[in-house]
Amino acid sequence: MLQLQxxxxxxxxxxxxxxxxxxxxxxKEIFTxxxxxxxxxxxxxxxxxxxxxxxKFIQKINNSISNNEAIMWGISFRDDPKLTGTICFWNIxxxxxxxxxxxxxxxxxxxxxIMQEALAKVIEYGxxxxxxxxxxxxxxxxxxxxxxxxxxxxxxxxxxxETQLAGKEEYADTTIYSLVNKKLLP
Numbered sequence: 741m742l743q744l745q746x747x748x749x750x751x752x753x754x755x756x757x758x759x760x761x762x763x764x765x766x767x768k769e770i771f772t773x774x775x776x777x778x779x780x781x782x783x784x785x786x787x788x789x790x791x792x793x794x795x796k797f798i799q800k801i802n803n804s805i806s807n808n809e810a811i812m813w814g815i816s817f818r819d820d821p822k823l824t825g826t827i828c829f830w831n832i833x834x835x836x837x838x839x840x841x842x843x844x845x846x847x848x849x850x851x852x853x854i855m856q857e858a859l860a861k862v863i864e865y866g867x868x869x870x871x872x873x874x875x876x877x878x879x880x881x882x883x884x885x886x887x888x889x890x891x892x893x894x895x896x897x898x899x900x901x902e903t904q905l906a907g908k909e910e911y912a913d914t915t916i917y918s919l920v921n922k923k924l925l926p
Contacts (some may be wrong), residue, residue: 741834741837741871742834742837742872743869743871744808744832744834746811749761750811750865752861752862752865753818754857754860755857756854756857757818757854757857758815758816758817758818759813759814759815759858760813761802761814762798762802762812762813762814762823762826764795766798766814767791767795768791769822769823769846770788770797770798770826771788771793771794773825773826773844774787774788774793774797776846776847779844779845779847781883782879782880783844783880809832810828811828811829811830812826812828813826813858815827815845815854815858824849824854825843825844825846825849825854825858826844827841827843827855827858827862828841828843829841829866829870829872829875830842836874837871837872838873838874838875839870839872839875839876840876840878841859841862841863841866841875842878843855843858843859851885855889856889856893859889859893860893863875863893863919866921867921867923868923872921874919874920875918875919875921876901876917876918876919877895877917877918878911878915878917880913880914881913881914881915882913887915887917891917893919895917895919896918896919898916898918901916901918902914902915902916
Protein backbone atom coordinates (compact mmCIF):
# COMPACT_ATOMS: atom_id res chain seq x y z
CA MET A 741 0.00 0.00 0.00
CA LEU A 742 1.34 3.42 -0.94
CA GLN A 743 2.72 5.60 1.83
CA LEU A 744 1.72 9.13 0.87
CA GLN A 745 2.71 11.43 3.70
CA UNK A 746 4.56 14.49 2.47
CA UNK A 747 4.30 16.43 5.74
CA UNK A 748 6.80 17.16 7.08
CA UNK A 749 8.34 17.68 3.66
CA UNK A 750 10.86 14.94 2.84
CA UNK A 751 14.13 16.76 2.16
CA UNK A 752 16.52 14.50 0.24
CA UNK A 753 20.28 14.83 -0.13
CA UNK A 754 22.99 13.34 -2.32
CA UNK A 755 26.72 13.98 -2.33
CA UNK A 756 26.24 17.26 -4.22
CA UNK A 757 22.54 18.04 -4.12
CA UNK A 758 19.76 19.16 -1.84
CA UNK A 759 16.22 18.29 -2.92
CA UNK A 760 13.92 20.58 -0.99
CA UNK A 761 10.48 22.17 -0.99
CA UNK A 762 9.89 25.08 -3.35
CA UNK A 763 9.62 28.50 -1.73
CA UNK A 764 8.67 31.94 -2.94
CA UNK A 765 12.42 32.72 -3.04
CA UNK A 766 12.58 30.35 -6.05
CA UNK A 767 10.22 32.47 -8.12
CA LYS A 768 12.86 33.93 -10.44
CA GLU A 769 14.30 30.51 -11.34
CA ILE A 770 10.82 28.96 -11.65
CA PHE A 771 9.87 31.82 -13.97
CA THR A 772 12.92 31.04 -16.11
CA UNK A 773 12.11 27.31 -16.14
CA UNK A 774 8.53 28.00 -17.17
CA UNK A 775 9.41 30.52 -19.91
CA UNK A 776 12.73 29.31 -21.38
CA UNK A 777 12.25 27.99 -24.93
CA UNK A 778 14.93 25.30 -24.55
CA UNK A 779 13.45 23.95 -21.29
CA UNK A 780 9.89 24.00 -22.66
CA UNK A 781 10.63 22.68 -26.15
CA UNK A 782 9.30 19.21 -25.33
CA UNK A 783 6.70 20.14 -22.70
CA UNK A 784 3.03 20.64 -23.38
CA UNK A 785 2.20 23.41 -20.94
CA UNK A 786 1.37 27.07 -20.93
CA UNK A 787 4.32 29.33 -20.31
CA UNK A 788 4.28 31.62 -17.31
CA UNK A 789 3.63 35.22 -18.28
CA UNK A 790 4.23 36.98 -14.97
CA UNK A 791 5.87 36.46 -11.59
CA UNK A 792 2.32 36.30 -10.20
CA UNK A 793 1.73 33.22 -12.43
CA UNK A 794 4.81 31.65 -10.83
CA UNK A 795 3.68 32.50 -7.30
CA LYS A 796 0.32 30.82 -8.00
CA PHE A 797 2.16 27.79 -9.43
CA ILE A 798 4.36 27.47 -6.31
CA GLN A 799 1.26 27.75 -4.11
CA LYS A 800 -0.55 25.12 -6.20
CA ILE A 801 2.42 22.74 -5.87
CA ASN A 802 2.67 23.27 -2.12
CA ASN A 803 -1.10 22.71 -1.75
CA SER A 804 -0.76 19.41 -3.65
CA ILE A 805 2.05 18.42 -1.29
CA SER A 806 -0.02 19.35 1.79
CA ASN A 807 -2.89 17.24 0.43
CA ASN A 808 -0.54 14.29 -0.34
CA GLU A 809 -1.57 14.39 -4.01
CA ALA A 810 1.82 15.05 -5.60
CA ILE A 811 5.31 16.10 -4.59
CA MET A 812 7.85 18.37 -6.25
CA TRP A 813 11.37 18.97 -5.06
CA GLY A 814 13.45 21.99 -5.92
CA ILE A 815 16.96 20.91 -6.88
CA SER A 816 19.91 22.94 -5.60
CA PHE A 817 23.49 22.29 -4.64
CA ARG A 818 24.05 21.51 -0.96
CA ASP A 819 26.31 24.56 -0.59
CA ASP A 820 24.15 26.93 -2.67
CA PRO A 821 20.37 27.26 -2.18
CA LYS A 822 19.80 28.72 -5.67
CA LEU A 823 17.32 26.55 -7.58
CA THR A 824 18.76 24.68 -10.58
CA GLY A 825 15.67 22.64 -11.49
CA THR A 826 12.74 20.61 -10.24
CA ILE A 827 11.75 16.96 -10.04
CA CYS A 828 8.42 15.46 -9.04
CA PHE A 829 6.05 12.58 -8.62
CA TRP A 830 2.57 13.30 -9.91
CA ASN A 831 -0.33 11.38 -11.46
CA ILE A 832 -0.05 9.14 -8.41
CA UNK A 833 -2.32 6.10 -8.54
CA UNK A 834 -3.00 4.60 -5.13
CA UNK A 835 -4.92 1.74 -6.75
CA UNK A 836 -2.00 0.73 -8.97
CA UNK A 837 0.84 1.77 -6.62
CA UNK A 838 2.47 3.92 -9.30
CA UNK A 839 3.42 7.50 -10.05
CA UNK A 840 4.76 9.50 -12.95
CA UNK A 841 7.99 11.41 -12.62
CA UNK A 842 8.82 14.66 -14.35
CA UNK A 843 11.85 16.90 -14.22
CA UNK A 844 13.39 20.04 -15.65
CA UNK A 845 16.74 21.74 -15.34
CA UNK A 846 17.89 25.25 -16.17
CA UNK A 847 20.05 25.14 -19.34
CA UNK A 848 23.21 26.30 -17.53
CA UNK A 849 23.10 23.14 -15.39
CA UNK A 850 22.30 20.57 -18.08
CA UNK A 851 24.84 17.94 -19.05
CA UNK A 852 26.55 17.90 -15.63
CA UNK A 853 24.97 14.73 -14.17
CA ILE A 854 22.71 16.73 -11.86
CA MET A 855 19.44 15.22 -13.03
CA GLN A 856 20.84 11.68 -12.99
CA GLU A 857 21.87 12.19 -9.36
CA ALA A 858 18.52 13.77 -8.42
CA LEU A 859 16.39 11.19 -10.24
CA ALA A 860 18.29 8.28 -8.68
CA LYS A 861 17.55 9.72 -5.21
CA VAL A 862 13.88 10.34 -6.04
CA ILE A 863 13.53 6.77 -7.38
CA GLU A 864 15.00 5.48 -4.12
CA TYR A 865 12.50 7.57 -2.15
CA GLY A 866 9.61 6.44 -4.35
CA UNK A 867 10.37 2.75 -4.01
CA UNK A 868 11.63 2.61 -0.41
CA UNK A 869 9.54 5.26 1.35
CA UNK A 870 6.39 5.67 -0.75
CA UNK A 871 6.32 1.94 -1.56
CA UNK A 872 5.66 2.57 -5.25
CA UNK A 873 5.50 -0.56 -7.37
CA UNK A 874 6.11 1.33 -10.62
CA UNK A 875 7.46 4.69 -11.75
CA UNK A 876 6.59 6.01 -15.20
CA UNK A 877 8.03 8.78 -17.34
CA UNK A 878 6.35 10.22 -20.42
CA UNK A 879 8.99 11.77 -22.67
CA UNK A 880 8.71 13.51 -26.00
CA UNK A 881 10.05 11.13 -28.64
CA UNK A 882 12.47 13.82 -29.86
CA UNK A 883 13.94 14.46 -26.41
CA UNK A 884 16.97 12.18 -26.65
CA UNK A 885 18.73 13.53 -23.49
CA UNK A 886 15.69 12.54 -21.41
CA UNK A 887 15.56 9.09 -23.04
CA UNK A 888 19.26 8.56 -22.35
CA UNK A 889 18.81 9.58 -18.71
CA UNK A 890 15.90 7.20 -18.19
CA UNK A 891 17.67 4.28 -19.86
CA UNK A 892 20.80 4.94 -17.80
CA UNK A 893 18.67 4.59 -14.66
CA UNK A 894 17.22 1.26 -15.91
CA UNK A 895 13.84 2.45 -17.13
CA UNK A 896 12.57 0.45 -20.08
CA UNK A 897 10.32 1.49 -22.90
CA UNK A 898 6.70 0.57 -22.17
CA UNK A 899 5.45 -0.55 -25.58
CA UNK A 900 2.25 -2.01 -24.10
CA UNK A 901 1.18 1.30 -22.61
CA GLU A 902 2.20 3.17 -25.76
CA THR A 903 -0.02 0.79 -27.75
CA GLN A 904 -2.92 1.39 -25.38
CA LEU A 905 -2.57 5.16 -25.85
CA ALA A 906 -2.01 4.99 -29.62
CA GLY A 907 -4.41 7.17 -31.53
CA LYS A 908 -4.80 9.71 -28.73
CA GLU A 909 -3.51 12.95 -30.15
CA GLU A 910 -1.94 14.16 -26.87
CA TYR A 911 0.37 11.11 -26.89
CA ALA A 912 1.32 11.24 -30.57
CA ASP A 913 4.97 12.20 -29.93
CA THR A 914 5.32 10.43 -26.58
CA THR A 915 7.61 7.60 -25.58
CA ILE A 916 6.65 5.98 -22.30
CA TYR A 917 9.25 4.53 -19.95
CA SER A 918 8.72 2.58 -16.76
CA LEU A 919 10.74 1.23 -13.88
CA VAL A 920 9.41 -1.55 -11.68
CA ASN A 921 10.29 -1.89 -8.00
CA LYS A 922 11.88 -5.33 -7.97
CA LYS A 923 12.00 -5.35 -4.13
CA LEU A 924 8.20 -5.42 -3.95
CA LEU A 925 7.65 -8.16 -6.53
CA PRO A 926 6.25 -11.44 -5.16
